[in-house]
Amino acid sequence: MKRILFAVLITVLWVTSAYAGGDLYLYIWSEYIPDEVVQSFTKETGIQVHLSTYDSNEAMYAKVKLAGQGYDLIVPSSDYVSLMRQQELLLPLDKSKLTNFANLDSKFVNQSFDPENIFSVPYMWGSTSITVNTGKIDEHAVTSVADLWKPELSGKLLLPNEPRETFTLALKLLGYSVNETNPAHLEEAYQKLRELFPHVKVFDSDSPKQALLSGEVAVGVVFNGEAFIANQEDSAITYVYPPEGYSLWLDSLCIPKGAKNVDEAHAFINYLLRPDISAIISAEMGYATPNAKAIPLVPENVHNNVIVYPTQDIIARGEFQDWIGDAMKLYDEYWVKLKTNE
The missing domain is CATH 3.40.190.10 (Periplasmic binding protein-like II)
Known part of the structure; x- marks a missing residue:
């Protein structure tokens, strides 16, 4: 001993x-x-x-x-x-x-x-998906990626300040992979995002929960940990795993x-x-x-909280991000155009 x-x-x-x-x-x-x-x-x-x-x-x-x-x-x-x-x-x-x-x-x-x-x-x-402040809008107003394009959300929307997570929205809406590299498909996604960007109030990947908690925005596409903390502070804030799919990381x-x-x-x-x-x-x-x-x-x-630990059927709708090689240059080019409104 x-x-x-x-x-x-x-x-x-x-x-x-x-x-x-x-x-x-x-x-x-x-x-x-x-x-x-x-x-x-x-x-x-x-x-x-x-x-x-x-x-x-x-x-x-x-x-x-x-x-x-x-x-x-x-x-x-x-x-x-x-x-x-x-x-x-x-x-x-x-x-x-x-x-x-x-x-x-x-x-x-x-x-x-x-x-x-x-x-x-x-x-x-974790995941990156849609978070809704149901204290600001109806709880059934946003249940899918397609709903983000609704005119009534103009000026009430937050998106991530990075290309991959933002392009995921348009790619999933169009039925493509989060790891899409086909230039024609990326062009389609870019055009869909051009329709959406004028209606975005905040771009934030740092602490997006703050804008949701303060009521500055009603809907955000955020990391699930941000949604979890926001939900702990305000139960009206919910996390949505859309039917079109979402990104896992x-x-x-x-x-x-x-x-x-x-x-x-x-x-x-x-x-x-x-x-x-x-x-x-x-x-x-x-x-x-x-x-x-x-x-x-x-x-x-x-x-037991599905925001943090989603069930297997929810995970099945998600898709892990992989490196997309030279296609990332095209994502970046489109991202600059979107942010500068070109």
Whole structure:
């Protein structure tokens, strides 16, 4: 028994000495990690976490590619994991330092965007769909993607401030994939969005729930975690999974090539993979955890809430985003035209 206690003590002292006074520069989506998790990690390891945020994959990618260094950990969605892996912008992970990796549900690992998870570790998954403030409009006014084009919603609508999620609306309305690359189909989607954009009051991927809660808009296309938090504050705010379909996404933890604090990054990833920590993150942020061992620890009011954990029949209507290669240039070109009203 004394030997076991001595071994545990040595391990604790090694972890403390190895990381005491260390730093970690985390670049993550806005409102995507609880302060208490960051603080408890620092208390446990001595590593100071310096947190910066972004509101779109495009913004994160551009900054990481341009800066080359400055961040130790980023959280791209699956399509951008694929892109950054192909462009050699990510460092391979040392799985020997990720002892909690085995806690992940097998259906979220070894995906096509990163076979064998050489460069990425699943963090959270969720959806982007329609949120309605039924205190402002009739609860049956918006039940489908097609309803967003209703004239009575003019000046009452919020859309994401990024091309992929916004194009998903038009693509699904037209019966196409969220990963559409056919130029003719993208032209159709662009024309549909040209009809919609003049009626949009707010573009926000940072904290769109605020506009819904304040009544500035009545309908928004938002991340499900934003909808969950808004619903907790105002039960009149509901989340709609439209019959035409919607986008699903998986965000992952990655170490960019220019990282200076690689050991600290591994320590933080492993910490986030702890079941108790993953459960806290899911409960507070309102997104689903890919951590199988964490699911029993997620409070019932969160785990049983379809905004956070949709049923299998709802999931079947969703579609995960993949990287679309050179077609992304066309999305970006159309996006600029839409935002500048060309």
